[in-house]
Amino acid sequence: MTLEIDGIGISFGGIKAVDGVGFAARPGEVTSIIGPNGAGKTTLFNLISGVYPTAAGTVRIDGRDVTRLPAHLLARAGMARTFQNLQIFPQMTARDNVMTGCHMRERASLLADLLGLPSSRRETAKSRIAAEAALDRAGLAELADRPASELSYGQLKRLEIARALVTGCSILLLDEPAAGCNAVETREVDDLIAAIASEGRTVVLIEHDMRMVMRISARIVVLDQGRKIAEGTPEQIRNDPQVIAAYLGAHGAAEAEAAHG
Amino acid sequence: MSELLQFIISGVTVGAIYAAIALGFTLIYNATGVVNFAQGEFVVIGGMTAAALIGAGVPVPLAALLAVLAGTLAGVLLYRLAIKPARQAPLVSLIIITIGASIFIRGAMQTLFDKQIHRYDGFSGDAPLRFGGATILPQSLWIIAGSVAVFGFLAWFLNRTRAGRGIRATASNRLAAALVGINTGRAMNLSFAISAGIGALAGVLATPVTFTSYDAGVLMALKGFSATMLGGVGSPLGALAGGLLIGLIEATTAGYVSSDYKDAAAFVVILAVLFVRPQGLFGAKITERV
Amino acid sequence: MAGRSIGPGLRTFLIFAALVVIGAALFPSSYFYRVGTLVWINTLSVTGIVVLLGYVGLVSLGHAGFFAIGAYATAILPQYGLPSGVAMLAGIGGAALLALLVGRPILRLSGYYLAIATLGLGMLIWMVLSKEAWLTGGPDGMAVEGMSARNLFKLVGLSLKSAEAWYWVAGGCASLGAALAVNLGHSPWGRALRAIHDSDVAARSLGIDVARAKSAAFVISAVYAAVAGALLALANGYITPDTGGFMHSVEMVTMAVLGGASSVFGALVGALILTALPQVLTVLADYEHMVLGAIMVLTMIAMRRGLVPALAGLWARRRP
Numbered sequence: 072m073t074l075e076i077d078g079i080g081i082s083f084g085g086i087k088a089v090d091g092v093g094f095a096a097r098p099g100e101v102t103s104i105i106g107p108n109g110a111g112k113t114t115l116f117n118l119i120s121g122v123y124p125t126a127a128g129t130v131r132i133d134g135r136d137v138t139r140l141p142a143h144l145l146a147r148a149g150m151a152r153t154f155q156n157l158q159i160f161p162q163m164t165a166r167d168n169v170m171t172g173c174h175m176r177e178r179a180s181l182l183a184d185l186l187g188l189p190s191s192r193r194e195t196a197k198s199r200i201a202a203e204a205a206l207d208r209a210g211l212a213e214l215a216d217r218p219a220s221e222l223s224y225g226q227l228k229r230l231e232i233a234r235a236l237v238t239g240c241s242i243l244l245l246d247e248p249a250a251g252c253n254a255v256e257t258r259e260v261d262d263l264i265a266a267i268a269s270e271g272r273t274v275v276l277i278e279h280d281m282r283m284v285m286r287i288s289a290r291i292v293v294l295d296q297g298r299k300i301a302e303g304t305p306e307q308i309r310n311d312p313q314v315i316a317a318y319l320g321a322h323g324a325a326e327a328e329a330a331h332g
Numbered sequence: 333m334s335e336l337l338q339f340i341i342s343g344v345t346v347g348a349i350y351a352a353i354a355l356g357f358t359l360i361y362n363a364t365g366v367v368n369f370a371q372g373e374f375v376v377i378g379g380m381t382a383a384a385l386i387g388a389g390v391p392v393p394l395a396a397l398l399a400v401l402a403g404t405l406a407g408v409l410l411y412r413l414a415i416k417p418a419r420q421a422p423l424v425s426l427i428i429i430t431i432g433a434s435i436f437i438r439g440a441m442q443t444l445f446d447k448q449i450h451r452y453d454g455f456s457g458d459a460p461l462r463f464g465g466a467t468i469l470p471q472s473l474w475i476i477a478g479s480v481a482v483f484g485f486l487a488w489f490l491n492r493t494r495a496g497r498g499i500r501a502t503a504s505n506r507l508a509a510a511l512v513g514i515n516t517g518r519a520m521n522l523s524f525a526i527s528a529g530i531g532a533l534a535g536v537l538a539t540p541v542t543f544t545s546y547d548a549g550v551l552m553a554l555k556g557f558s559a560t561m562l563g564g565v566g567s568p569l570g571a572l573a574g575g576l577l578i579g580l581i582e583a584t585t586a587g588y589v590s591s592d593y594k595d596a597a598a599f600v601v602i603l604a605v606l607f608v609r610p611q612g613l614f615g616a617k618i619t620e621r622v
Numbered sequence: 623m624a625g626r627s628i629g630p631g632l633r634t635f636l637i638f639a640a641l642v643v644i645g646a647a648l649f650p651s652s653y654f655y656r657v658g659t660l661v662w663i664n665t666l667s668v669t670g671i672v673v674l675l676g677y678v679g680l681v682s683l684g685h686a687g688f689f690a691i692g693a694y695a696t697a698i699l700p701q702y703g704l705p706s707g708v709a710m711l712a713g714i715g716g717a718a719l720l721a722l723l724v725g726r727p728i729l730r731l732s733g734y735y736l737a738i739a740t741l742g743l744g745m746l747i748w749m750v751l752s753k754e755a756w757l758t759g760g761p762d763g764m765a766v767e768g769m770s771a772r773n774l775f776k777l778v779g780l781s782l783k784s785a786e787a788w789y790w791v792a793g794g795c796a797s798l799g800a801a802l803a804v805n806l807g808h809s810p811w812g813r814a815l816r817a818i819h820d821s822d823v824a825a826r827s828l829g830i831d832v833a834r835a836k837s838a839a840f841v842i843s844a845v846y847a848a849v850a851g852a853l854l855a856l857a858n859g860y861i862t863p864d865t866g867g868f869m870h871s872v873e874m875v876t877m878a879v880l881g882g883a884s885s886v887f888g889a890l891v892g893a894l895i896l897t898a899l900p901q902v903l904t905v906l907a908d909y910e911h912m913v914l915g916a917i918m919v920l921t922m923i924a925m926r927r928g929l930v931p932a933l934a935g936l937w938a939r940r941r942p
Contacts, residue, residue: 122823146829158824160817162884171817175829177810181838184809185802187631191809198810238828367734417923423733424681425922428879431872432918439911550868554745557738565734592753599749602742606735607727 072149072241073097074273078128079118079138080297088114090297093128098241100289101264101274105281105308107318110294112277113155116244119275120152121145132242147175151240153231155247155277161220165230168219169205172237173198201237209233210259225252232263242273249280257283285309293317334465339583341463345472345541347579348479349375352534353556354563354571355486356527362503362566363523366415366426370434372553373441374528377403378535379544380441383450392455396536403532404525406437411524416517434549441546454540471540478537482530483572489526499523551595555582558598561605564615573613631805634886638800641890642793646786655785657901659857662792663850664893666799668877669886670846673803675875676883677812678839679819680729681737683871684744685847688717690751690866692848693855694758697766706768710852714845721844722837729836732822744871751863763862766855788857795853799846800886806842815839847874880921882928891929 077093089111096102104112117123119130121142130138132148140148151172160168177198183191206212209229214222222230228248235243245264249257257280265287268274278284284291284305291308293301295317301308308314353371360368381402385395414433418425454471461468490496501509502519510516535544542548559578563570578598586594605612628636645658667689674680695713700706728739751758758764771787782790806812814835817825825832855861864870877896882888899914906913925932 120827122826142823142826143829143831146827152827154824154827158821158827160820160824162820163813163816167813167816171813171825171830172828174810174814174817179810179814181811184811185806185842187629187801187805187809191805192629194810195808234828367738414919414923418926421922421926423737424675424875424879424883425926427681427683427734427737428872428876429919429922432876432915432922434915435918436912436915439909439913439915442911443908554741554868557741561735561738593749596746596749599742599745603728603739603746606731606739606742610731610735 072133072273073131074119074150074242074275075131075134076119076128077131079115079125079130080128081114081118081123081126087297089118089294091128092292092294092297092299094290094292094299094302096242096273096275096290098271098273099268101268101276101287103276103278103284103288103291104294105278105284105291106294106300109296110317111297112294113246114297115294116152116246116275116277120150120244146238146240149241150244151235151238151242152244153228153235153246153248155250157224157227157231159219159227159230159234161218163219164216165206165211165219165222166199166202166215168230169202169234169237170195170198172205172234173201175238176201202233205233205237206230208236209263225256228252229260229263232260236267240272242275243267244275246277247279248276249278249283261287335587337464338466339587340580341466341468341472343580343583344576345469345475345579346582347559347576348476349534349538349542349552349575350555350559350578351572351575352479352482352530353552354559354575355482355568356530357556357560358566358568358571359486359499359523359527359530361560363499364415364520366430367557368410368524368527369427369430369553370410370437370549371527371531371556372549372551373434373437374403374406374531375535375538375552376441376544376546376549377406377437377528378532379539379548380445380450380535380546381532382536383452383539383544384445386452387450392452396533399536400529400532403535404529407524407526407528407531408521410528411521415524416520434553438546438549445546447546449543449545451539451543458540469541471537475534475537475541478533479572482533483568486526486530486568495519495522555595555598558602560612561602562612564612566616567612567614570612570614629805630808631801634804635797635801638797638890639793642790642797645793646789649789652783652785655783655789657898659785659789659792660854661894661897662789662796663854663857664874664877664897665796665890666792666853667847667850668874668881668889668893669796669799669803670843670850671874671878672883672886672889673806673815673846674839674843675878676885676888677807677815677819678836680732680836680839681875682740682840682843683737683868683875684740684742684747685843685874686866686868686870687744687747688721688844688847689851689854689870689874690747690861690863691717691720692851693766693861693865694751694851696768696852696855697764697861698757700768706856709768710856713852714848717844717848718841721841725837725840726833729833729840741868741871744866745868748863748866748868751866758863761863763860766859766861768856771857788853792853792857795849796890799849800889803886811835811838876918879928880917882930882932884928885930888928888930895929 074096078091080090081088092115106112118125121140129136137145137148177194179194206215209232211226211229232248249260252260261283264274288305291305292299293308293314300317301311301314356371357368360366378399382395382399385398386392410433414429418429455474456470461470490500498514498519499522501514502516506516555578559574560571562577563574578601582594582597585597649655674682692713695716696710699709699712724743731739752761771791772782772784775782775787814830817830818832818835822832873896877892878889880895881892
């Protein structure tokens with residue numbers, strides 16, 4: 072599904088955290104959002120996924136206007152996400168965490184659930200199988216029975232991805248999936264994301280690891296202080312002077328000029 | 333017309349007491365993030381202690397002072413023994429702790445004193461004064477003056493003294509306050525002590541009008557909540573406004589609707605505020621950071 | 623499917639049923655049956671709190687109000703000609719309806735705000751029950767004439783004393799209630815509820831309608847409380863407005879947290895301790911409140927997840 076963002080924004084206490092940002096993300100590719108700290112990247116995700124209401128602009132999925140939809144209906148429209156500051160469920164096992172992702176595919180009647188009827192148990196069994204497949208794909212199969220609170224930071228990042236995958240989403244928003252990961256883990260997450268995209272899903276990625284971003288992105292959008300300052304292929308972004316200035320400051324930009332020049 | 337004036341007078345009188353309780357809540361909540369369900373018990377400690385001392389012949393000013401000190405001590409003990417050891421506890425634990433503390437204090441009041449209703453004479457006598465067609469008890473003036481004094485004291489203390497600014501810093505951002513060298517533990521302890529002292533003072537002043545007994549604290553606390561919610565959690569100005577408004581609403585309900593349900597007014601207000609405007613009149617809007 | 627093992631719900635029912643039987647075997651007199659009945663009734667109402675607080679994480683300080691609605695409907699409606707059983711159902715239905723209506727606005731709140739709002743709700747219910755003496759008998763309460771458990775057992779040819787009969791009824795209801803709650807916990811709805819407990823925003827991102835789920839938990843817990851209230855009214859033959867008061871609401875939450883709010887076994891342990899304790903504490907008479915308050919404070923400081931998880935943790939650490 073195509074995700075089209077046009078002119079969305081929000082202010083907090085007079086400060087425009089995100090201001091008039093727009094871009095498009097297409098199926099089968101990875102679109103990355105980068106920018107210095109505080110640029111508004113996570114806030115942008117919160118706007119797109121319905122956590123915050125946007126003050127203006129539109130969000131469209133395959134042309135359909137979904138701007139005013141609450142978060143849980145956006146999920147039903149095919150959007151899933153992970154969170155920068157990890158929103159896993161520490162009191163559940165890793166498997167149960169991922170099973171919650173099957174919620175939208177479960178036919179759940181409250182009465183059947185209370186009575187423990189076979190129909191309810193069948194849904195649980197189906198979700199269990201789907202969850203275990205996703206855990207396996209994320210390399211977490213042996214940790215299925217452990218309480219999520221016992222997993223390492225990197226494992227939890229992958230757990231969130233597994234949970235998002237199992238929803239059957241067409242659009243996946245990943246917020247810093249490789250943060251706190253070492254080189255090996257980053258590579259693994261890398262490959263996982265590239266594989267997810269190649270399956271035909273639309274992947275939007277926030278990342279700080281530039282090598283990863285350059286390697287797997289089809290398009291990159293650069294934010295600074297809430298506004299989009301550049302958009303293009305990795306090659307174009309790498310050489311864009313405004314991007315360099317935003318990251319390194321004017322002085323650093325001059326140095327980079329001198330180094331390349 | 334004079335009937336309305338009478339309701340306004342009794343409303344402001346009892347409202348001043350609620351305002352003092354609400355102020356105590358607000359101070360503790362700001363400094364520690366804890367909603368102190370035992371706040372009403374400080375009022376009872378003040379009233380019961382004063383009643384016992386005055387009954388035993390202690391001169392009123394001394395009895396009042398000792399009663400306030402007793403309340404303050406209770407506040408310090410509450411912080412040291414119940415709150416401080418449980419600081420990182422989840423919400424429901426903190427609720428049970430302060431409610432458990434209030435039950436404990438109530439039991440102690442019952443044991444130390446008795447289950448009777450108590451009062452003592454007003455500080456300036458009990459002869460009602462005429463005022464515009466209505467009457468006002470001299471003690472009501474004491475109560476109102478006391479409340480004003482408390483608010484004034486707190487405003488001065490929080491803004492002009494080092495300890496007070498320490499409390500404000502702790503309330504604003506505990507970690508940052510600790511990092512700049514403020515003893516946040518002492519600040520929180522102090523906030524409990526002051527809140528308890530304020531509550532006890534309210535009890536001392538109010539007893540000639542409202543009477544006191546070992547179990548009067550629960551309803552007091554609940555009405556103090558209502559005042560805090562109405563005024564806006566975390567706002568001292570809100571505590572004042574909320575308290576007075578609850579007092580007025582209660583008095584007019586008792587007068588014009590039904591005196592049976594006057595206590596219900598506070599709870600209807602709680603629900604109305606939380607449904608319509610949870611941040612109250614002067615409170616800050618709450619947003620969640622993801 | 624991997625074998626035909628007993629599901630968690632059935633297993634819970636059997637364990638509870640076994641405990642009911644064991645209790646009865648140990649009881650030397652009617653007095654114990656009465657206390658036992660109270661323990662099971664409290665277990666039932668606290669199981670509802672486990673669903674609301676343990677599964678979803680919502681604190682209600684007003685659930686005694688629903689308890690009282692169940693109790694008073696059972697007491698009042700037969701006086702207007704309704705059969706006892708129908709009155710009970712009406713009380714339960716009324717509590718559920720109130721929970722549904724009031725739940726929507728109240729459950730938008732969280733944390734202390736929710737606790738205080740539910741407190742206000744409970745207090746209003748209590749006030750109506752206390753003041754409308756013409757209907758409810760006022761603060762002194764009213765007698766309850768209704769179904770007799772003895773008659774139930776006579777139907778199957780058993781002749782039991784009233785106290786015994788009610789013990790079995792209460793125990794049976796508590797066991798059933800526990801089994802339903804455990805089934806819920808292991809089901810799709812249960813996972814949705816537990817997700818909300820840990821992260822409201824993540825739950826939404828997974829398509830969970832959080833408002834609807836919270837409402838369901840609120841209604842379910844109200845039903846548990848109302849059933850327990852109805853049982854108490856019939857078993858005691860008398861009720862007072864205090865069954866709907868703030869202290870009772872506090873007791874319900876404390877029982878849950880004392881035992882361990884996330885499991886029905888916690889509900890049982892908490893109900894057992896706090897129901898049996900006052901009976902023991904009558905020895906201490908005057909100090910009852912002080913002891914109760916001290917227990918509440920100390921338990922939260924030392925064992926904040928409750929007795930059952932604390933003991934389970936100790937057991938787990940014993941193994942080499």
